[in-house]
Amino acid sequence: MNEVPLQLANAPLEETVVRLALAGALGMFLGLEREWSQKAAGIRTFSLISLLGAVFTVLVREGDIGDGLLLLGGLLVIVQGVLLAVQGLMEGEPAETGLSLTTSVSMLVAYGVGVLVAAGFILEGVTVAVLSSLLLVLKRELHEFAWGLSREEMRSTTEFAILAFVIYPLLPATYEPEVAGITIPLEPQVIWLMVVAVAGIGIANYAIVSTYGGRGIAITGFFGGLASSTAVVGTMLDHVDQRPEAASYAVAAILLANAAMAARNLAIAVGFTAGGEAGILLEAIVPLGAVIVLAFAVAAATADWSESGPMELESPFSLKNALGFGAVFLVVLVFGSLAETWFGTLGFYATAVASGFVSSAGATTSAVVLYRGGQLGPAEATIAILLATVSSIVVKALLAATSTNDGFRNRVAAYSTVLLVGGALASVLLVV
Known part of the structure; x- marks a missing residue:
């Protein structure tokens, strides 16, 4: 039956x-x-x-x-x-x-x-x-x-829809221009996705910050960092441009984005090596953990999180700033590709650095896969992951340096250096 x-x-x-x-x-x-x-x-x-x-x-x-x-x-x-x-x-x-x-x-x-x-x-x-x-x-x-949208918010929403659903499909998947006699493989759709990510995180930041004030920036920084820590910088550049007095919050958001990025890389390094024949990649825990702890500590100390009232922003995001961020990101990506070609003897490490410009998660995943397969030892895999993480922190500092707010860009540079030095010292102590 x-x-x-x-x-x-x-x-x-x-x-x-x-x-x-x-x-x-x-x-x-x-x-x-x-x-x-x-x-x-x-x-x-x-x-x-x-x-x-x-x-x-x-x-x-x-x-x-x-x-x-x-x-x-x-x-x-x-x-x-x-x-x-x-x-x-x-x-x-x-x-x-x-x-x-x-x-x-x-x-x-x-x-x-x-x-x-x-x-x-x-x-x-x-x-x-x-x-x-x-x-x-x-x-x-x-x-x-829909009924609560202002005219400016409606315009920004329409611009975002054009960025995400109209322009993106029109771009080629790959493009290989020659610079100084060197062919550089570029992915226009990936580069444009970064512009879309900046705009999308900007809209989310607008909604959260308008409701929760300074604490909303922290939420944007951390959770935006899990998706794309580099894109968070573009959002914060727009935020500081609209509200210069909120620079401390924007710096803290970038620090939290770095913390989220390092935590994501650590989760990949440990989670995907657990149960494998090569063993858990424990070498990555101390340096990445140091970056995470320092980022949270500095962010907590530099911004007055007791100010939780709403902050008035002019618009969800600036199309001009998003496009400008995309242009700067393209320049950084081109120089990263050139560096990878010039330093061919350190091919894998150079690739990790260049990948960190776009997404350190990609370089981390590649290192983990090679480590699990036996092509890389624990030291080599850890170095590649750290280089991708360092590259991501540095590129965010370089992008923040394009801001016209001196205090904002100087603090991002200083605190990024603190994260890098802290991670390096943790690595040295681990080796010793």
Whole structure:
């Protein structure tokens, strides 16, 4: 009696029956919020619509029926949605009309999810279902966010969308110009992603700082550093440009970004070597740990974190500053590539330094992989990780040096030196 359910449970996602069942389940998931909101179309309706899309897709793909069947099914769902919208218009208040339109569109999305899943696009179908459900659940929050935007914030949001979704796809993945007779492999999309990261972290910083004040800068620095510690500098340059009196917070944010970067590298070095034949890379713990502790200590001592009131910023981010940061970052990247070519005898170490300009995590991961494979010893792997970490700290100090605020750039340079010296002393003490 249990053979059929067991066979269904063990069936691969390519099986038609499994795809039909998944389509129905995703339809139920989409209809859950509509049912909870007491709309005319709920769990059963949405599940049946997804199943309809899946069934029609199977008939088109595996039968002799033309593609017109899918179009017919879509038209039926649209007609049903229009009828629901008209019913809401005639019987409900204006606010309810918008909800009826949302339900109508959601029904068409459910039909599309069924089509995607039955056509074999499992991940895409699940993604659409989850995102659509999230949009439905976060209705109130999204409305409040949109209604609360100022004109400047709306313009910045539009600029960010252009940066992230319009310009990025137009750029080539690779570009190899010649400088001084040397071919430099560049990745324009990666460089542009750094500009997008600066803008994205800037928007997050704007929202957090406007709410939590100085403490919000600390949050931006640390968690932004986990994603891209270099991009945090671009955000802080914009922040200091708008509020010169907040330079101490911006310096602390960069220090915390360095701490987050070192903590991420340490987690990679220890976590991915645990359980391996080469053993845990313990040599990296003391120097990286020293950088983390010093960064937190200096940040705590240099900024008055008791000031937690909101800080007024002019805009979420500056497009001019973000583009300027991207240009400086490109120059640093070119010189890093040239240094890697000039110091070919120290190829791997030079690569670690150059990689640290972009992401020290990449160089750390490469060193760990080579260490696990036996190509590098613990000392060589640790040196490569430290060089990438040092490179990341130095490049942030160089980028901060482009600021017109003397106090800001001098303090970043001084405290970055403290981190570097502290890490170096810890390494020496470990060797001795």
